[in-house]
Amino acid sequence: MDDGDAGSGTAETGETDGKDGKGTSAPDALAGRFEAHRGHLKAVAYRMLGSQTEADDAVQETWLRLSRTEDAAAIGNLGGWLTTVTGRICLDLLRSRTARREQPIDETFVPDPVVRPFAPTDPEQEVLRADSVGVALLVVLEYLEPDERLAFVLHDMFAVPFDDIAPVVERSPAATRQLASRARRRVRDAAPSSEPDLGRQKQVLDAFMAAARGGDFEELVAVLHPEVTLRADAGTLVRGAAGSKALRGARTVAESALMFARHTAAARQVMVNDSLGLISVVDGIPRSVMAVTITDGRITGMYILADPERLDRLEVPGLGG
Numbered sequence: 001m002d003d004g005d006a007g008s009g010t011a012e013t014g015e016t017d018g019k020d021g022k023g024t025s026a027p028d029a030l031a032g033r034f035e036a037h038r039g040h041l042k043a044v045a046y047r048m049l050g051s052q053t054e055a056d057d058a059v060q061e062t063w064l065r066l067s068r069t070e071d072a073a074a075i076g077n078l079g080g081w082l083t084t085v086t087g088r089i090c091l092d093l094l095r096s097r098t099a100r101r102e103q104p105i106d107e108t109f110v111p112d113p114v115v116r117p118f119a120p121t122d123p124e125q126e127v128l129r130a131d132s133v134g135v136a137l138l139v140v141l142e143y144l145e146p147d148e149r150l151a152f153v154l155h156d157m158f159a160v161p162f163d164d165i166a167p168v169v170e171r172s173p174a175a176t177r178q179l180a181s182r183a184r185r186r187v188r189d190a191a192p193s194s195e196p197d198l199g200r201q202k203q204v205l206d207a208f209m210a211a212a213r214g215g216d217f218e219e220l221v222a223v224l225h226p227e228v229t230l231r232a233d234a235g236t237l238v239r240g241a242a243g244s245k246a247l248r249g250a251r252t253v254a255e256s257a258l259m260f261a262r263h264t265a266a267a268r269q270v271m272v273n274d275s276l277g278l279i280s281v282v283d284g285i286p287r288s289v290m291a292v293t294i295t296d297g298r299i300t301g302m303y304i305l306a307d308p309e310r311l312d313r314l315e316v317p318g319l320g321g
Helices: 026-035 038-049 052-067 078-100 124-130 135-141 146-158 162-169 173-190 198-214 217-223 250-259 261-265 308-312
Strands: 115-117 224-233 245-248 267-272 275-282 285-295 298-305
Touching: 026 052, 026 078, 038 052, 038 078, 038 146, 052 078, 078 146, 078 162, 135 146, 135 173, 135 285, 135 298, 146 162, 146 173, 162 173, 198 217, 198 250, 198 261, 198 267, 198 275, 198 285, 198 298, 217 224, 217 250, 224 250, 245 250, 250 261, 261 267, 261 275, 267 285, 285 308
Parallel strands: 224 298
Antiparallel strands: 115 267, 224 245, 267 275, 275 285, 285 298
């Protein structure tokens, strides 16, 4: 199906003779309408791809396809059209990524995090959290088949009807519904629950940081769930103790935390996607970002991105050096 078939409807009013009703040129008016949807499209692409850079590229490709579409002003439901096109672009990227991957994704992979300063008194903070998605969930989404991920993300996260998703995955609406259902079960079974209250998250993270900085092994073990898991993604260039690893168990993870206590000493608390986490910044350069899941007052999951190449591309607003 061509991208022009992704939406339906009649032209929005006010665009005649290459100008809208206010004298704005048609290309400028179209660009303005697209920009109004950019944030939403970035959210769709990020959940599909788990990469901020690839998400930006997908959104830009969506704009290029819109700008090349004949009679783009006649798209009545532009938001739906753009969402579907972005989904199709992301699906192609996922399929290509799957075809290129020589080995299945391993237990050290950590998706790109979204980092923001932690401002507990900022009323916009909860709004940002409500529109965010946890790193732990993004990890689970990586294990879905591309078509499953598309169906789940578009339907369950953005309420796109199955009738609109079906042509993208080249299935019937009923088969598309089954894709989403299968993905939903896998997400439910694999995605860990997490403490939603930022205040309680901070208490646990404060205790972890204090124990690590103080070198208190038993206190570290106490703040970690007995079956805690740790993923550290340092990329392909870092080797040795600082390299990528997957660990399980409170005592094993506590030993690793003590080994890298100097990073904790230099860390500060930030929002990592939808919850509190840590970022270590040295001379203005991010060295690592850690997201955590917390349940019943203990850390159940730790997701550390320490890949220098990916950290170099990370947007870290307002943190300084």
